[in-house]
Amino acid sequence: MITPPPAMQQALQELLGPSGYLTDPSSLQEYGRDWTRFTPPAPSAVALPGSIEDVQAIVRLARQHRVPLVPSGGRTGLSGGAVAGQGEVVLSLARMNRILGLDTVGRSLSCEAGAITGNVQAAARAEGLIYPVDFASSGSSQIGGNIATNAGGIQVIRYGMTRNWVTGLKVVTGTGELLELNKGLIKNNTGLDFRHLMIGSEGVLGIIVEATLALATPPRDPRVMVLGAPSMTAIMAILEQCQGALSLLAFEFLSDLALEKVINAHGLQPPLQARAPFYALVEFEDPAQGDDAPILTLVENCMASGWVADAVLSHSEAQRRSLWRLREDISETIAKWTPYKNDIATTVANVPILLERVEALIADRYNDLEVVWYGHIGDGNLHLNILKPESSSVDAFQQRCATVSRELFGILSDLGGSVSAEHGVGLLKKEFLTFSRSKTEIGLMREIKKLLDPDGILNPGKLIEL
Numbered sequence: 001m002i003t004p005p006p007a008m009q010q011a012l013q014e015l016l017g018p019s020g021y022l023t024d025p026s027s028l029q030e031y032g033r034d035w036t037r038f039t040p041p042a043p044s045a046v047a048l049p050g051s052i053e054d055v056q057a058i059v060r061l062a063r064q065h066r067v068p069l070v071p072s073g074g075r076t077g078l079s080g081g082a083v084a085g086q087g088e089v090v091l092s093l094a095r096m097n098r099i100l101g102l103d104t105v106g107r108s109l110s111c112e113a114g115a116i117t118g119n120v121q122a123a124a125r126a127e128g129l130i131y132p133v134d135f136a137s138s139g140s141s142q143i144g145g146n147i148a149t150n151a152g153g154i155q156v157i158r159y160g161m162t163r164n165w166v167t168g169l170k171v172v173t174g175t176g177e178l179l180e181l182n183k184g185l186i187k188n189n190t191g192l193d194f195r196h197l198m199i200g201s202e203g204v205l206g207i208i209v210e211a212t213l214a215l216a217t218p219p220r221d222p223r224v225m226v227l228g229a230p231s232m233t234a235i236m237a238i239l240e241q242c243q244g245a246l247s248l249l250a251f252e253f254l255s256d257l258a259l260e261k262v263i264n265a266h267g268l269q270p271p272l273q274a275r276a277p278f279y280a281l282v283e284f285e286d287p288a289q290g291d292d293a294p295i296l297t298l299v300e301n302c303m304a305s306g307w308v309a310d311a312v313l314s315h316s317e318a319q320r321r322s323l324w325r326l327r328e329d330i331s332e333t334i335a336k337w338t339p340y341k342n343d344i345a346t347t348v349a350n351v352p353i354l355l356e357r358v359e360a361l362i363a364d365r366y367n368d369l370e371v372v373w374y375g376h377i378g379d380g381n382l383h384l385n386i387l388k389p390e391s392s393s394v395d396a397f398q399q400r401c402a403t404v405s406r407e408l409f410g411i412l413s414d415l416g417g418s419v420s421a422e423h424g425v426g427l428l429k430k431e432f433l434t435f436s437r438s439k440t441e442i443g444l445m446r447e448i449k450k451l452l453d454p455d456g457i458l459n460p461g462k463l464i465e466l
């Protein structure tokens, strides 16, 4: 366990003042963890800088005293990337949350790293634009954290990941230097683009302090449809039909157990009269402005092929939102079972073979446990959540699931897939990184870390070691 020396504690107190340097037990608990519950939080302090200069000063102090820092955003991560369990100092960007400017001609927004995603989205909407990266945790996640984890979400099939929307970054490296990367430019062919090294680097190379984000035109009249399907094979067939006929914004799936958990927890009505093993939730731009005929034709064709048993289509914004809840509320609903989360991806073309093999593995290894499936199947990303039975200890459960994960990741590795599609590597997926990245790649990551964080003070123990 690390304890910052008294000289560093005093320097941080003087720099940040009483509201910027916290050591009370409840703040340590709150800031020391993310949404994972496998490692108990145990930071020694929380530093809340108010400016880039503060961040630089904190990094220099940490470097001088060799005390590790855990960069921290909204702490909604699911891989333990923001967990501080070793007496580290948490460096929270929560006070640096201002939106700095919005350019309607250049269609971009600049903000500090601690800006809440939902506030950025609202600022864009107020000007008739959108920041299109969206997910259930947008009300508390922060832009800096989204960038550090290259967050995905529910509309990646249409808009891509966070990486696609970052046009400028300010980052403080592990030596306290400030890098200004790409400066909001759309075109800039001047050699290596370090912005992309930082996006998805999980706080091990630098601390993101400001960002410039591209904005987009809002989609035209989004509508949502939920379709009940007999199998995952049918879900893939529905996807193909929808790809051809609709301008898709999202194509999600959930299992009946996922639906059951959400409707029971929130007292909601099932969306369809007949229950089905799986459901597709499809969002698309209204193809014929309120004329449902083309959509109904698509659904009828799917029914005739046996891929769809029943379907419901939104006719109002309220209905669209309530259908989305069935999917967006899953993660929070199942959190009480301390789920072991697999966030896997393959190419969309390989999804059917992956599903076949994963379904067989689950039947074999988890036949006594509840397995909740959902995910962004339209972009090849599946979330496989194993719910912890009350009778199991957290440790025993985690070990058992980690053993099965090795088999799962073996399947993925054969198919060239990813062991972490959008949640990041953090603590929980670190031991499995070799299933997705070669030894050479991991070695290069390490060399790059040495250059930018020579003393290894930034988020040690996560993603890669020095």
Ligand code: MLT
Pocket: 078, 136, 328, 330, 331, 375, 383, 422
């Ligand atoms: C989701 O798709 O709901 C999020 O990635 C969170 C989760 O997987 O639990």
Ligand code: ZN
Pocket: 153, 375, 376, 383, 422
């Ligand atoms: Zn997801």
